[in-house]
Amino acid sequence: MRDLLMIPGPVDVDAEVLQALSAPVLGHLDAGFIATFGRALKRLREVSLAPSAQPFVVSGSGTLAMELAVANLIEPGDRALVVNTGYFSDRMAHILERHGAKVTHVRAPPGGAPDAAQVEAEFQKGDFKLMTITHVDTSTAVLAPVESLLKVARHHGVLCVVDGVCATAGEAFHQDAWGADVYLTASQKAVGVPPGLALLTVSPRALETWRKRKAPVASVYADWAEWLPVMEAYEAGKPSYFATPPTSLICALDVSLGQILSEGLEARFERHRRMARAFRAAWSALGLRLLPTSEALAANTLSAVYYPEGVDASLVGRVKAQGAAIAGGLHPELKTRYFRVGHMNRVTAADVLVTVGAIERALHSGGYRASASGTAVAAAQAALSA
Ligand code: PMP
Incomplete structure (x- = not known):
């Protein structure tokens, strides 16, 4: 029997999305594909709430999306400020440095996030071209105070x-x-x-900065110059070619973005908050501590939770034996000390209860008895009913 997939990505996807993937492969010049790709680009812009932005959909993973941003905006010697909340902020710094940026980190202890005052202090000291923020760092489950940080950058x-x-x-x-x-x-x-697409929405100001580059982008595959005409053409209902688009994945993306928009962005954000609250109620009922140092910094898309005294990383395997796949830690200094549970996309109340039940049973079977059996499930249920 298949375990419930509750890792922080890849996540379980809807049956209609899978259906799109199982349809016959379309050529990139097919009229139906042209219409689908054009619609997916418009939908991506809507999901980012960025009517002025240029969307890009490129075959690759999230790391390519990072490189597609950095390679086009950075020239050797540019200064960049990395708001560092964990492993993926470090990765951003690595990519920035590879493209010649001089990187300054603004950090907080693990589980924390730098605030607007810290960023302001860095801007007082140096002349930065670019700042990066990891909205949710998957290694720490820290949700950065992105709106207030962006205000300072602006x-x-x-x-x-x-x-x-x-x-x-x-x-x-x-x-x-x-x-x-x-x-x-x-x-x-x-x-x-499923994995395989890098997605970006780029502001007119970023495009303007890119157009004024002194030197061409060092990577051909990452150069917006190659992709921009393709994105513009498909959105205008015409085909264009630079490198073969992953037609099936783009059809699946169009279905998923359509579902996201019909759920409604605000309703979807609120569902994620609700599921995260139910998980937090369960962690608290189990006597477990979150890695994020405050509730305001705790992500709604995943939880990172310290193992209690006497419990180690073997918990992940025991939870799997109870029917839910969760993940171990990822932060370089703390990775053996906590576990992570993804709760995003189509996550339902049923998924929360199954996962909390599996974790509770696994903890109890390992001898951890800080709470009576069913306490965590009851706490999650109460939060879901509130
Ligand atoms: N940034 C964040 C916040 C991530 O969680 C991940 C992947 N877990 C990445 C970047 C890199 O994405 P990918 O693994 O798809 O390259």
Whole structure:
């Protein structure tokens, strides 16, 4: 029997999305595909709440989406500020450095997030071209205070790239209203499609910066110059070719984005908050502590939870034996000390209860008895009913 997939990506996807993937493969010049790709691009812009932005859909994973932002906006010697909330912020810094940026980190202890005052202090000290924020860092489950950080960047005229891989379509984000220049994500998390697509929405200001580059982008595959005519053509109902688009995945993306928009973004963000609250009620009933240092910083798309005294990483395997696949830690300094549970995309109350039940049974079977059997499930149920 298949385990319930509750890792922080890839996540379980809807049957209609899978159906789109099982349809006969379309050519990239097929009239039906042209219409679908054009609609998917428009829908991506709507999901990012970015009417002014240019969407890009490219074959690749979230890391390519990061590189597609950095490679086009950074030139050697540019200064970049990384708002560091964990492993994926480190990855962003690695990519920035590879493209010649001089990187400064603004950090908080694990589980925390730098605030607007810390970012302001860095901007007072240096002349930055770009700032990056990891909306939700999947290694720590920290939800960055992205709106207030973006406000500071805007005030200083600094471009801002937001990594939404573990957030887009799960956490509230208003790209245009909040002034983010690039919102990037991948298909396999709250966007609800199997892995394989890098997705970006790029502001006019970022495109303008890219157009004024002194030197061409060092990578051909990552160069917006190659992709922009393709995206513009498909949105205008015409085919264009640079590199073969993953036609089946794009058809699946169109279905999923359609579902996201028909659920309604606000309703979807609220469902994620509700499921996260139910999980938090369960962690608290079990006497477990979250890695994020405050509830305001706790993501709604996943939980990162410390193992209690006497419990180690073997819990993950025992939870799987109880029917739910969860993940171990990922933060370099803490990875053996906590586990992670993804709760995004089509996550339902039933998924919460099954997962909490599996974790509770696994803890009890391992000898952890801080709560009576059923306490955590009851707490989650009460939160779901509230
Ligand atoms: N950023 C974040 C926040 C992520 O969670 C991930 C993947 N877990 C990535 C970037 C990289 O994405 P991918 O693994 O699809 O390359």
